[in-house]
Amino acid sequence: MINRKTQREIELMRCAGNIAAKARSLAGGLVKVGATTQSINKAVHDFIKSQDAIPAFLGYRDYPASICISVNDEVIHGLPSGRKLLRGDVVSIDIGVKKDGLIGDCAATFIAGDGDKDAENLIKITRECFFEALKYARAGNRVSDISRAVQNHAETNGYSVVREYVGHGVGKKVHEAPEVPNFIERPRKKADPRLMPGMTLAIEPMINAGDAEIRVLDDGWTVITADGKNSAHYENTILITENEPEILTLCEDMP
Ligand code: MF3
Ligand code: CO
Numbered sequence: 080m081i082n083r084k085t086q087r088e089i090e091l092m093r094c095a096g097n098i099a100a101k102a103r104s105l106a107g108g109l110v111k112v113g114a115t116t117q118s119i120n121k122a123v124h125d126f127i128k129s130q131d132a133i134p135a136f137l138g139y140r141d142y143p144a145s146i147c148i149s150v151n152d153e154v155i156h157g158l159p160s161g162r163k164l165l166r167g168d169v170v171s172i173d174i175g176v177k178k179d180g181l182i183g184d185c186a187a188t189f190i191a192g193d194g195d196k197d198a199e200n201l202i203k204i205t206r207e208c209f210f211e212a213l214k215y216a217r218a219g220n221r222v223s224d225i226s227r228a229v230q231n232h233a234e235t236n237g238y239s240v241v242r243e244y245v246g247h248g249v250g251k252k253v254h255e256a257p258e259v260p261n262f263i264e265r266p267r268k269k270a271d272p273r274l275m276p277g278m279t280l281a282i283e284p285m286i287n288a289g290d291a292e293i294r295v296l297d298d299g300w301t302v303i304t305a306d307g308k309n310s311a312h313y314e315n316t317i318l319i320t321e322n323e324p325e326i327l328t329l330c331e332d333m334p
Pocket of ligand 1: 135136137139140142147156173174184247253281283314
């Protein structure tokens, strides 16, 4: 069942989303050569708490940190650690914030120091995949219209789309119905719901520079590319309306 949010819930999601977006910008500013990934986790954790909000990932399915921070070949769910960032590292940061019972979920990818052209392009195209998808995030369209837009933009640019992890509904819980894949399944096995006003979705392209295939490390969390090539991630929580979609994980100076 796909729930549609009330006006009150939407207002609370704007607030949670704004804190998540600010946390993402803060985190991006801390992606520097020599910074440890756990120092970024701590700064984000402290910021979220300072806003009287809760890091929504901490403890979710026993996840042990407040952010996911995934470097280079790590796709998503990277665990903060003592790892020091090196010049050119491609750093994806994913943040969930719960405020007054509702959640904002967003991510972006940053480069430590100067990156090479390939890394910059991967990050740019991944971000564009989200904004291409956003054009189709309208009442009357279907989830697959979002999926197709992401996949087309990624593959047209020579990249591939992760299959095992998908975007999702979001609200009182981090993951709600529907699933929002970044690819079209052929032949289609699952329902392809129609988008309706009041639905809140996390659209999150996870784009690999090489092949789509992934593996999960023995830590049980970290997802890496099978071919060792870089991956990038970009995500916002959005609201389907009668007209244009609204980005709920919004603040000034968005990545
Ligand atoms: N950021 C993931 C998503 O957007 C959720 C992270 S789950 C956690 O779907 F367990 F890692 F926290
Ligand atoms: Co998400």
